[in-house]
Amino acid sequence: MDMRWGPKYETGIAVIDKDHRILFDLFEQTQQCVDDGEESFVLGSVIASLLDYVRLHFHREEILLDRCGYSALGAHQQLHVELKAAVELIAQRFKDHPERVGVREIRNFLWVWLSEHILGEDMPYVGVCMPRTDIHEEIAKITLADVLNEGKKRMCCDWPSLRVLVVDDNANFQRLLKTLLLAFGVKDLRLAGSAAEGFRKLAHGPVDVVICDWLMDDMNGLDFMKTIRESGDETPILILSGFGDEAFRNKACNSGANAVLEKPISANSFLQAVSGILPEAPPVEI
Structure with a gap:
């Protein structure tokens, strides 16, 4: 059908x-x-x-x-x-x-x-x-946040102005992240299927947030983040991983991550995670 x-x-x-x-x-x-x-x-x-x-x-x-x-x-x-x-x-x-x-x-x-x-x-x-x-x-x-987070503090993002880089070598998961980010209102979305491609995308211009998978074939998220941080780049980084215990979160954050989101994710958990690592902005509609 x-x-x-x-x-x-x-x-x-x-x-x-x-x-x-x-x-x-x-x-x-x-x-x-x-x-x-x-x-x-x-x-x-x-x-x-x-x-x-x-x-x-x-x-x-x-x-x-x-x-x-x-x-x-x-x-x-x-x-x-x-x-x-x-x-x-x-x-x-x-x-x-x-x-x-x-x-x-x-x-x-x-x-x-x-x-x-x-x-x-x-x-x-x-x-x-x-x-x-x-x-x-x-x-x-x-918004999604309005419906699913009633009574909670609203996380404000000017989604249409954000420049977002997604680095993930799983095509199906990358497609999900793309769908969600476009639905949130992101217009400048850069997709990379490997760490090497992610570095090339960053070389073409700065972004406001990096969303990176932890396990990738050519370079893991730990080394990817370390390389970014060693260059002096302080762009907020969200790591996605199947691991979510405290020891792993501490390791990731000590390596340069601003936050870790454990898989499986939902649209709402992803929205909240990205919002949470960005500088506070005045209230806007998404």
Whole structure:
């Protein structure tokens, strides 16, 4: 079955279509990880990020329907409850027993989402909600941090102005990081598939943050960071690793890392980790 984004899925409401495209991309990544026999931390990160974006999208969409006076809001909310529960169940089962979450189960969920929800349930509200561009702009300002970190101190980043370098030799994990950073609003994103390529990217111009995998074939994250720091470069560095114990974190930070984020990640944990190592900025919307 064809799971790629296409014109038939477009509602014409920019913020909703953007959400749907991000979800499509994460869906495709889930399938790719399964097809590639990817390590569990990669697929687990994609599924956890998918769940975060399902929560954000449903929150935005329900506010849109409510503000526009959509008559079938209650039924739509119930569909959201059921779909979110399905993703949560897959995410929890994968976390507990990754070997028990099979490709057929994941693809069946994707088919239900695409064919029955977006095409069957979202399209009917377009006529009511399309004219309300003022509400479109309002819900576009609702962020992942707003939805998932209610009551916590907000981490403020001017994402569109950030210059970000990602160094990771795992193509599927790099694609996930790219999807998330672009969704956050990053415009200047530089991708490197090895430490050597990362150094070449840095030579072309400074960045505001470096996100680096710990284990890479040509040079590990420890040596990559040491080389950067020995050059006098104090750019904030976030290390991603399957190790998260205190001894490892101390070793990484003593080698030049500003923070360590343990895999599997989620969209929210990644957002908070990147935000946390950047200089404080005035509040902005993402």
